[in-house]
Amino acid sequence: MRNGVTKAKALCAALLLAGTLAGCATLGDNPRDPLEPYNRAMFSFNDAVDGAVLKPVAKGYRAVLPGFLRTGISNFFSNVEDAWICVNDLLQGKFQSGLDDFGRLFFNSTFGIAGVFDFASDVGMQKNNEDFGQTLGWWGVGSGPYVVLPFLGPSTARDGLAFLVDTQADPVWRIDDVPLRNTAVGVRFIGRRAELLDATSVIEQAALDKYTFVREAWLQRRRNLVYDGEPPREKDEDDSR
Amino acid sequence: MKTTRVRMKAMSPLRFLLLALLAPLAQAQNVAPDVLVKSITEEVVTVLKRDKDIQAGDPKKVADLIETKILPHFNFTRMTRIAMARNWRQASPEQQKELTTEFQTLLVRTYSTALSNFRDQQVDYKPLRWRPGDTDVTVRTEVKQPGSSQPVGIDYEMEKTPNGWKVYDVKVGGVSLVTTYRETFASEVRAKGVDGLIKSLAEKNRQGAQPKSDKT
Numbered sequence: 001m002r003n004g005v006t007k008a009k010a011l012c013a014a015l016l017l018a019g020t021l022a023g024c025a026t027l028g029d030n031p032r033d034p035l036e037p038y039n040r041a042m043f044s045f046n047d048a049v050d051g052a053v054l055k056p057v058a059k060g061y062r063a064v065l066p067g068f069l070r071t072g073i074s075n076f077f078s079n080v081e082d083a084w085i086c087v088n089d090l091l092q093g094k095f096q097s098g099l100d101d102f103g104r105l106f107f108n109s110t111f112g113i114a115g116v117f118d119f120a121s122d123v124g125m126q127k128n129n130e131d132f133g134q135t136l137g138w139w140g141v142g143s144g145p146y147v148v149l150p151f152l153g154p155s156t157a158r159d160g161l162a163f164l165v166d167t168q169a170d171p172v173w174r175i176d177d178v179p180l181r182n183t184a185v186g187v188r189f190i191g192r193r194a195e196l197l198d199a200t201s202v203i204e205q206a207a208l209d210k211y212t213f214v215r216e217a218w219l220q221r222r223r224n225l226v227y228d229g230e231p232p233r234e235k236d237e238d239d240s241r
Numbered sequence: 242m243k244t245t246r247v248r249m250k251a252m253s254p255l256r257f258l259l260l261a262l263l264a265p266l267a268q269a270q271n272v273a274p275d276v277l278v279k280s281i282t283e284e285v286v287t288v289l290k291r292d293k294d295i296q297a298g299d300p301k302k303v304a305d306l307i308e309t310k311i312l313p314h315f316n317f318t319r320m321t322r323i324a325m326a327r328n329w330r331q332a333s334p335e336q337q338k339e340l341t342t343e344f345q346t347l348l349v350r351t352y353s354t355a356l357s358n359f360r361d362q363q364v365d366y367k368p369l370r371w372r373p374g375d376t377d378v379t380v381r382t383e384v385k386q387p388g389s390s391q392p393v394g395i396d397y398e399m400e401k402t403p404n405g406w407k408v409y410d411v412k413v414g415g416v417s418l419v420t421t422y423r424e425t426f427a428s429e430v431r432a433k434g435v436d437g438l439i440k441s442l443a444e445k446n447r448q449g450a451q452p453k454s455d456k457t
Contacts, residue, residue, distance in 0.1 A: 067387040078390040195389045198358040206351040217416045224415025
């Protein structure tokens with residue numbers, strides 16, 4: 001109980017901090033990215049780590065494991081997530097989605113053999129994409145400034161802090177056996193990087209300035225997720241015909 | 242209605258034949274946007290799956306495919322205008338033309354990279370929500386790639402023109418291919434002017450013309 005109270009307090013403090021950061025957001029060149037000098041440095045660092053370690057390992061992962069095995073692994077971790085997604089559905093008052101994600105968890109955990117097979121999707125039970133950052137967004141918490149986190153990459157003040165909550169609720173992070181936990185977290189991370197290999201090769205081709213491109217794409221993606229794929233159109237002041 | 246029938250009667254057989262031959266063309270311009278997206282996608286996917294050269298990463302063949310099948314259905318001027326935002330009006334007509342050409346090259350090249358990665362993906366088409374009078378619609382599709390548990394949404398923003406429906410934006414996972422460039426374009430123009438941006442785009446396109454060793 002006491003632990004819970006401390007956590008809640010920490011969360012409040014964190015949210016307050018996010019609000020304050022968002023408040024000074026007008027200092028930088030770009031109002032959404034006041035931390036740009038730091039962010040750019042961290043982005044280069046992450047990019048270097050990615051090029052030296054993550055990307056080669058992810059390529060190896062994709063080259064060695066056959067597709068069905070990678071799908072199975074991806075499904076397994078995806079199924080584990082569904083419980084927390086369900087909670088976030090409910091926190092946003094999306095009861096139908098909550099029911100869907102609970103149904104997915106139930107079907108896939110049993111008939112799908114611990115989630116390795118995603119039968120629920122095959123019968124039309126679509127997975128929803130939710131996390132605590134989106135829940136905060138749904139309740140009207142602004143994203144705050146863009147922040148590039150070490151190793152984890154693009155985020156915002158709101159989503160970065162919410163990620164701490166997500167991690168607390170993540171069964172994989174709660175595995176008691178530390179070596180097993182680390183292996184699971186590592187495999188999941190590499191698997192996700194492998195899924196993004198094609199996307200990142202497209203970004204290399206597309207971007208004039210990779211930092212700005214990734215930032216803009218990330219912010220759009222998060223906004224899109226908060227609005228469940230149908231964000232209100234932003235004013236197109238300049239698309240004059 | 243009546244007048245058309247009268248004219249038909251008066252038509253010489255040759256003119257009638259010509260009209261009959263051209264009719265499918267005229268129809269193509271009235272094709273519903275979702276039907277258009279589906280038929281083009283299916284056509285392109287069929288070629289991609291069959292063509293060994295494209296699978297081996299032959300950039301020229303991919304570019305040809307895009308040029309003949311996909312380009313005619315895009316409105317690149319509008320795409321460039323949206324990406325340029327308020328700076329569009331600052332650019333002279335010649336600069337606007339150059340910008341459009343360079344941006345088109347960049348987008349086509351990006352698209353080729355994405356397409357040559359295409360293997361066993363499966364494309365699903367979402368039902369289109371629109372009213373007959375609409376001139377601006379979003380056609381939603383979902384692409385599922387093997388080895389991944391989650392499909393990626395690819396949405397086409399389309400506008401009705403006298404020449405049929407044209408795509409003016411593509412959104413991948415909610416990320417607009419066009420507006421993602423806005424900030425980059427704006428800061429380039431701020432720092433180096435419109436000509437500076439044209440130069441940067443041309444430079445990027447020159448680099449892209451050389452095949453990368455990093456191909457996955």
